[in-house]
Amino acid sequence: MVIESTYGASVSYQPSRQEANQELQDIVSRTLMRGGKMICPVFAVGRSQEVMIAIDELFRSGTVKPVPVWLDGMIQEATAIHASHPNYLTKALSKSLLKDDGENPFTSEWFRPVKGRELRESIVMDTSPCIVLATSGMLNGGPVMEYFKNWAHEERNSLCFVGYQAEGTLGRRLQKGFGEVPMLINGKTEIVKIGCEMVTIDGFSGHSDRRQLLDFVDRINPPPKNIICHHGDYQKCNELGLTLRERYNCLTFAPSNLETVRLF
Template identity: 85%
Template sequence: MSISGTEVNKMRLSFKEMKDAIAKIVPKEIEYEVDLEAGDIAIITPTPDSFGGGEGLVGKIAKKIKRRVVLRPHSSIMKDEKETEEFIRDLIEEVAGIDSIYFDACYCEVTVICNNPGEAVGKRGANAKAIRDKCGWMVKFERTPPIHSKTVHDIKGYRASHAKERRKLLKDFGLNIYRPKRPGSFWVRTTALGSYREVGRACHLVTTNESRVMIDVGVNIASDTDPMPYFTAPEALPMEKMDAVILTHAHLDHAGMLPVLFRYGYRGPVYCTPPTRDMMLLLQSDYLKVGGAEGKRAPYDMEDIRTCMRHVVDVDWGQTVDIAPDVKLTFHNAGHILGSSSVHLHVGDGKHNIVFSGDQKYEKSWLFDAANTRFPRCETLVIESTYGASGDFQPSREEANQELQDIVSRTIQRGGKMICPVFAVGRSQEVMIAIDELFRSGSVKPVPVYLDGMIQEATAIHSSHPNYLTQTLRKSLLKDDGNNPFTSDWFRPVQGREMRESIIMDSSPCIVLATSGMMNGGPVMNYFQNWAH
């Protein structure tokens, strides 16, 4: 079915038109306000129950305006955080085993981290309803992760402390998305700003007659003289006029230069999955730390990273969101690292569909399901080609596992030590699972496996996002039945320089997983320099 320009324009409602449409659906006696949360339409009301769920007023509104609608309680019915926490602890502390409670006033949500979410929710949601009715806050329950992540904790706290600013930013993002239509014929163009015919500094720009969207903002780790994408390209300027930035995943070659945009004036939204948000903070902070230790001056600082964090808009896989007047975004699993995504852009109310694959893994791994390859529509595909040459064949998991077993067995039998340089994110967790499998099966005699660098914190972030892992691994993390590979006794995080020196001086067999994966720095060099002959 073809759609004329006039019909397309009718399908696209302004914020005022949406409010008018909502007013015709909601009974006059119900008190409410309409606000924007980036591309989402927020209904704020002192009587949330009057709107019902998907089959009630919220469902009718969403069907009418064809936008995602969220329901928020009005501040007038919300108790203060201290009183709410006391009520929650009195209600469910004994049955739930509460670990921590986080408030996010930006979304009027309280998240309860506990050992038993099922008991916390209560029979038929009784406890959750009691909290909403008594305190006003929307409540979520999450299971306590098996490994505590300082990064995740810090991000939750930082976002909560800047809730008012983030609320205003979401409104600003939404007003930009639902701005009046610009005149002119539809067109769309993609521009290469980095990573084409080279490794690193991934950066793509999608421009239409109405908007500009950047996908990935990476760094070229191998270059000290030209590490950034082509930010000076005419299409990329001015930065402050860009509509949105999208991240496929957190690796530095895709997200390492994002804070530079904020240093030079960009103040728009950054769309990524929650795991990408957390991993991005870890890797960008380490990039500054490593650069400082090597005497290199980074093009941004921690304040730029913090500014970036305040502008992040979380988007889960499969969730479609408006990010510009004529662009909708959907993330799909890319199978590369935690939270990695392929980006599907629905442009011009369906006139063109573009997919940016990001880095991807086509088959299932120990950590992740295989990359999604089915999209509703796709006219243009931009795909990574890291292993795309005719001779680039990867060994099967069985072959790789057997080779690892042979190397580990041979090393341990002769009383040796094994150094395994790994990337902190993704590869290290894969190796941990492979080693754990060898030890549990009895194929190899267990020895201490030391984790040095950011590996333990990156693993903790994996544990905090079980829904982004394979079903098997997710179950082992959530059940806590002794089969969680990340908490096995043989894995021992290296706590500081003294412990590292003690490991180096110890003559007994062991395995060391340490960063960096390319052996161009990091703690792996200490082991290599002392043990290599």
């Protein structure tokens, strides 16, 4: 068996979606009350659509006063693919897509695609509150960098992570508490100081947490004799592998990058 270990550590348990939605509501409310802008680095597939649905619920319910939500990167294209296959979505979401009765969260009026550099520059310079969902999800490139380098220094703004930040990425460095980062601005390297509020909401992750990973292996019959733990920090791969070895008396491997494991 080959199994991921993104959240395989002994303390890696994800909050419920209800808790994640509440955290999102809190950070959106705080940011907009300050008159600020919220940057949300997202992956185009999956995570973007989950956050769009959550924001749509906040606005439709009247919990938060609607503001423009800009979608930058490949989010619009990925969302169109989701909408084209409603049978793979939840029943409630599928129903809203098929009925086309104005309840489709993906076509709500507050979601606005960013088409081109000129519009992006206009959004960056605009002083009114808004939310930006933009790729890439780990702040390691993509259009999100334009918003980050222009807005990260302002205390009224916020940076909201909703996905895993891998070691070595800008997102992970910020989570570790880096107060300033070098960035290329107008062809020159400049230091961007981090003054905005920063939060991480774990409940939107597309990865299974430790409890879910162990439950999955529990359902395998007969139990696997060999398990390769990968797709995670080395420590998390090792922790999950040790637990699986003790629980199932099997061989486990946590190979490093480029390490070869002979299967046969």
